[in-house]
Amino acid sequence: MSLILKAFPLGFLINHDLSEEENVSRDLRFERENLCLIKIATNLRLEDVNYLMENLGIPYKYKNDNYFLNNGLCVHWESYQGHYSVFISANEKTLFEKTKRYVDLIKQGELLFKNFDIMLKRNTRDVNSKEIFYYCYKTNFRTRLDVLEALKKHQMENILSNTENEIRFKYNNKNYKFKRNNKKEMFYIELEQKISLVNIGSGKKSLIVKNLKTNYTNMDALLKTLTERGAFSVHSDKYNIYCEMSGMQFLFSRNNTRGQYFLSVDRVSDEELCTNILKELDEEYGLNIQDIVYKKIMERIKDKNMRIESEEVQDDNSIVLTIDLG
Amino acid sequence: MGKLKIKLLPDGTIEMETKGIKGKKCLDYAKVLEQLADAKTEKISKTDEYYQNSYLELDESQHLSDN
Numbered sequence: 001m002s003l004i005l006k007a008f009p010l011g012f013l014i015n016h017d018l019s020e021e022e023n024v025s026r027d028l029r030f031e032r033e034n035l036c037l038i039k040i041a042t043n044l045r046l047e048d049v050n051y052l053m054e055n056l057g058i059p060y061k062y063k064n065d066n067y068f069l070n071n072g073l074c075v076h077w078e079s080y081q082g083h084y085s086v087f088i089s090a091n092e093k094t095l096f097e098k099t100k101r102y103v104d105l106i107k108q109g110e111l112l113f114k115n116f117d118i119m120l121k122r123n124t125r126d127v128n129s130k131e132i133f134y135y136c137y138k139t140n141f142r143t144r145l146d147v148l149e150a151l152k153k154h155q156m157e158n159i160l161s162n163t164e165n166e167i168r169f170k171y172n173n174k175n176y177k178f179k180r181n182n183k184k185e186m187f188y189i190e191l192e193q194k195i196s197l198v199n200i201g202s203g204k205k206s207l208i209v210k211n212l213k214t215n216y217t218n219m220d221a222l223l224k225t226l227t228e229r230g231a232f233s234v235h236s237d238k239y240n241i242y243c244e245m246s247g248m249q250f251l252f253s254r255n256n257t258r259g260q261y262f263l264s265v266d267r268v269s270d271e272e273l274c275t276n277i278l279k280e281l282d283e284e285y286g287l288n289i290q291d292i293v294y295k296k297i298m299e300r301i302k303d304k305n306m307r308i309e310s311e312e313v314q315d316d317n318s319i320v321l322t323i324d325l326g
Numbered sequence: 327m328g329k330l331k332i333k334l335l336p337d338g339t340i341e342m343e344t345k346g347i348k349g350k351k352c353l354d355y356a357k358v359l360e361q362l363a364d365a366k367t368e369k370i371s372k373t374d375e376y377y378q379n380s381y382l383e384l385d386e387s388q389h390l391s392d393n
Contacts, residue, residue: 215338282337289338293363297332300362309329316336323330325347 035105036188037089037136040113042124044084049077052116073108088112123270139178141187147178212263214252221288222252222261225281245277294319330355340365348375
């Protein structure tokens with residue numbers, strides 16, 4: 001599992017001492033060491049979750065849907081519209097905490113999902129999830145006042161605090177939240193962010209890029225085909241169409257408005273899946289062209305002083321029109 | 327007069343056959359189909375009807391030039 005973070009915690013938001021610095025920047029060490037929770041949307045259903053947890057050799061089930069793994073992870077499952085999201089955090093009582101070593105959630109999360117993929121023989125993440133994904137980081141902010149001062153100093157927007165234990169604000173149009181359960185605790189910071197999952201699927205890491213020449217020339221038919229196939233993030237201009245499907249990035253491009261599109265597929269995580277998608281696109285595009293041509297012929301034939309004598313749909317879905325020339 | 331048999335295949339290709347249209351005139355209908363479907367002709371195969379009539383037309387022009 002690799003993650004592309006569209007937003008990331010700034011050092012000063014995690015460590016109070018850094019808030020004094022004028023130029024704040026991304027601090028990978030703080031990110032790794034203070035990350036305390038990751039939420040990942042999956043395509044798993046209840047039976048999958050039960051199967052995985054039973055076969056993972058879980059040593060201790062704390063409460064319903066909460067599991068402590070022997071690698072220091074605490075795994076919590078929550079159902080959302082039939083599918084489960086998993087919250088991965090560090091089990092505070094583990095050896096890792098005693099030895100003052102932090103649990104590397106990114107690394108352990110990767111291993112956990114690699115196991116899930118192998119056990120279910122498929123990619124278990126919900127790559128099409130539009131759900132807000134969030135990370136929680138520990139901070140060393142003790143008081144509400146410290147947090148507020150730091151936020152004001154760095155000119156954060158929309159600072160809101162209705163309770164002693166929660167402060168919300170915006171930065172670069174993204175929502176952040178300082179939170180703690182009670183006054184005795186340090187604050188942790190929660191980042192709401194949309195993420196893209198890449199290099200996914202059965203542990204195969206791939207950066208394969210496929211370049212193909214297509215027979216596609218009709219932009220409208222192609223856009224319709226992609227939408228029907230469930231493509232998202234679809235963007236188009238006169239010469240290009242970009243979209244994403246199953247974590248892969250598809251770019252159709254051409255040099256003029258009537259020519260054939262060239263296709264470049266980036267981040268091919270699963271070659272078989274990619275081939276199947278291309279096959280489905282081919283079939284769907286052909287049917288869309290057939291439909292467009294049929295409608296055009298039926299509409300224009302009257303102007304040509306011609307008459308449809310018969311119309312037949314054959315077993316292979318071909319449409320045969322017999323036209324009487326009068 | 328003649329007939330056109332147009333086959334729209336599910337892969338998006340179009341096939342057309344002319345019936346009862348003799349000689350080179352049948353080729354004109356390729357253009358008609360291109361206009362009807364906004365398509366481009368990729369391949370033309372000539373049938374017996376084309377050659378049969380083509381021979382007669384050639385014969386006529388030969389006759390005219392001889393005179």
